[in-house]
Amino acid sequence: MLLQDNFAASGLTDEQRDLQSVARDFTMREVLPVANELDPVEGEIPMSLRDKMAEIGFFGITVPEEYGGLGLGAMEYCIVAEELARGWMSVASIMARGNRMFGSFPEDKARELYPKVVAGELLGATAISEAEAGSDVANIACRADSVPDGWRITGTKMWCTFADGADYLTVFARTAPPTDPQRRHEGVSMFFIPKQRGTLPDRVTGTKVRKIGYRGWSTWELAFDGLELPHDALIGEEGRAFRYIMQGLDLARAHTAARSIGLARGALEDSSDYAKTRIVFGQSIESFQAIRFKLATMASEIEASRQLMYAVCRHIDTGQRGSTQASMVKYLASEMAERVTSEGIQIHAGAGYTTDFAVERYWRDARLTKIFEGTSEIQQRIISDALLGR
Numbered sequence: 001m002l003l004q005d006n007f008a009a010s011g012l013t014d015e016q017r018d019l020q021s022v023a024r025d026f027t028m029r030e031v032l033p034v035a036n037e038l039d040p041v042e043g044e045i046p047m048s049l050r051d052k053m054a055e056i057g058f059f060g061i062t063v064p065e066e067y068g069g070l071g072l073g074a075m076e077y078c079i080v081a082e083e084l085a086r087g088w089m090s091v092a093s094i095m096a097r098g099n100r101m102f103g104s105f106p107e108d109k110a111r112e113l114y115p116k117v118v119a120g121e122l123l124g125a126t127a128i129s130e131a132e133a134g135s136d137v138a139n140i141a142c143r144a145d146s147v148p149d150g151w152r153i154t155g156t157k158m159w160c161t162f163a164d165g166a167d168y169l170t171v172f173a174r175t176a177p178p179t180d181p182q183r184r185h186e187g188v189s190m191f192f193i194p195k196q197r198g199t200l201p202d203r204v205t206g207t208k209v210r211k212i213g214y215r216g217w218s219t220w221e222l223a224f225d226g227l228e229l230p231h232d233a234l235i236g237e238e239g240r241a242f243r244y245i246m247q248g249l250d251l252a253r254a255h256t257a258a259r260s261i262g263l264a265r266g267a268l269e270d271s272s273d274y275a276k277t278r279i280v281f282g283q284s285i286e287s288f289q290a291i292r293f294k295l296a297t298m299a300s301e302i303e304a305s306r307q308l309m310y311a312v313c314r315h316i317d318t319g320q321r322g323s324t325q326a327s328m329v330k331y332l333a334s335e336m337a338e339r340v341t342s343e344g345i346q347i348h349a350g351a352g353y354t355t356d357f358a359v360e361r362y363w364r365d366a367r368l369t370k371i372f373e374g375t376s377e378i379q380q381r382i383i384s385d386a387l388l389g390r
Helices: 004-006 014-041 047-056 073-085 089-094 109-117 242-277 291-316 323-353 359-369 376-388
Strands: 125-126 142-147 150-161 167-176 188-194 206-207 221-231
Touching: 014 047, 014 073, 014 089, 014 359, 047 089, 073 089, 073 242, 073 291, 089 242, 089 359, 125 150, 142 167, 150 167, 188 221, 242 291, 242 323, 242 359, 291 323, 323 359, 323 376
Parallel strands: 125 167
Antiparallel strands: 142 150, 150 221, 167 188, 206 221
């Protein structure tokens, strides 16, 4: 894989290549063995691994230096995410629980919170989606009613991963009903809810979602039964939180592309190694043209997605919005990941359909990348709207 590695690093600065090397070494030494042990038995990401991630600085990659972070950009964030996802996508995802705090905190609050985020002492979970508000985020119905002492939240949320393990919840709820069908996104606000790690807040109950993948942590359906919050739980402007969601989507979709590429790379590397040792008809299957061509196609599709991801990250790091480009790379990389990981199972044949090999984990997790952070169909809608108009 030396040729591919050299090409993949082209265009990166020395500092970015060093960070890539650190993340790769950490993944192969610390993440992959844990994933291979715990994912088949649906175990959770251990606290010791999270502590090691914090020591390196993975939770503070995009956090400004004045708050104790590394002050780096989308490129560095996605470089690390690809490497971590090659081991376990859930670990590449928990990194976002530090780097992607939504909203606009007052300066005093930012200085209080961010150093704890960087240290891994304060990781969050975000509750945006609902049963009728997934792709249609503007359809949020969970309510936050104004009361004399602050706010009262009532309603349900879906797909809140890490709700139990997090130190706080970021909840998006409606503080005003929509008055214009064309502006349903108005009236949604964001709330910061500190909580004890390992529990849910009072007057919040949860049911675990029975997932086929994305193991290592739990995903929840949450029910808010009159959770009362102080006035200062509101973050940013009341009724304007939809824009916080939208502002974070470009980076979120680039991050999903990075995770997709990492999963696909895991399948490629494992399949290449397997092809060298699997003997059929007296020879290793790496000598068969069908296998060689599969691997060649897999490698080419991974690299094409990676280079587009780098371009999108550079665009984001200039401070520009790039929603169409972010949708393109999210769409292409996630679709690619499902194909490549499926081919990895095919190369492993019957062995690939067991939990004895990590390739089935990459396949299960790759299937999710086509759904979260906006389905493939939503990305196609965004791209086609940019091409043809609404």
